[in-house]
Amino acid sequence: MTTAMNAHDSATKTGAAADGGAPSPANRLMGTIQRHPLLVLAAALAVLPAVVANDYYIDVASLALTFMVLGTAFNLLYGYVGMLSFAQVAFVGIGGYTSSWLVSHTGIWQPFAFLAAGVVAAAVAALIGAVTVRLSQEAFAIITLSFSLLCALVAAEWTSVTGGRQGIFGLPAPELSLGSVHLAAETPRHYYLLLAGFTVCALWGMHRLVRSSAGTVMIAIRDNEPLTKAQGYATNSYKLAVFTLCAFVTGLTGALHVFRLTAIDPSIFDFYLMQVMLIIVILGGAGTFWPVVYSAVVFSALPEFLRMADEARLVIYGVILVAGLLFAPQGAGGLLRTRAVNRRLRAMRVEGQR
Secondary structure: OHHHHHHHHHHHHHHHHHHOOOOOHHHHHHHHHHHOHHHHHHHHHHHHHHHOOOHHHHHHHHHHHHHHHHHHHHHHHHHHHOOOOOOHHHHHHHHHHHHHHHHHHHOOOHHHHHHHHHHHHHHHHHHHHHHHOOOOHHHHHHHHHHHHHHHHHHHHHOHHHHOHHHOEEOOOOOEEEEOOEEEEOOOHHHHHHHHHHHHHHHHHHHHHHHHOHHHHHHHHHHHOHHHHHHOOOOHHHHHHHHHHHHHHHHHHHHHHHHHHHOEEOHHHHOHHHHHHHHHHHHHHOOOOOHHHHHHHHHHHHHHHHOHHHOOOHHHHHHHHHHHHHHHOOOHHHHHHHHHHHHHHHHHHHHHHHO
């Protein structure tokens, strides 16, 4: 996405120069968004509670933030490294169950419980990935899918730890106590602010990763792993590191998600969550960053329009996914990239004619 955004920004500037006029306010606004997307997003998240009075929509916004992080983490694996992992939904559940059990059975300080959720998910990913990242992409996808199904079975049958099919319920609101300071996310708005801060931090870290030299290697692995390996890069180590990092972020997000729901049961492993992550990444543009983030907002709001067709929701999502693959196989990010390149080519053509 960085390349596409830079190309698009450059094309916009070139086009404005070619026309001989100053950029329009709309172009200046787009340029600001493209140069500082995270700052713009953070400002929008901070302003939202002040302009939205209904707590229901604040709750929907919290769900959108959850999908932002989950979709972006999945995009690191699938879009930037080319690893189709169906284990992401398992890491959501592992993180949720870990934090829920620790808080309800040990009374541990909640921040430690949330951190433990990410660490346990990452440790499980490291164990699985140590073997599976060496396999073919097809075998990796099948094993991660089987692992998710196994986690759902364990959650339903391991009654002494997970509560079985009834799950763990009555979870307290996320809170932080430091001496005389006590902060608790007891209302939808408080929880939204907690999740907004986490989302901005998570997106910042993942964006820094894809913009770094490691991000370049990740893209090289996706495009041509044998050639990348021939250049001396330990491709399996990179794949394992990204798989583990994404599991950590996903597990931590899962922990925050179940405390928003105040309960967890085996339905957390429902493939619906994995399907939404796939749609967000594929239609946002696998291998692009900000379009995937914005795609999460769209597909968090979409279920609210599909409540009248709850039974057919998965079918509708499937139709949307197939239609997107047919008519926009590179997603919104790919369309932006193509548009940016075409505009730059037109600008160069105009310069050449002069």
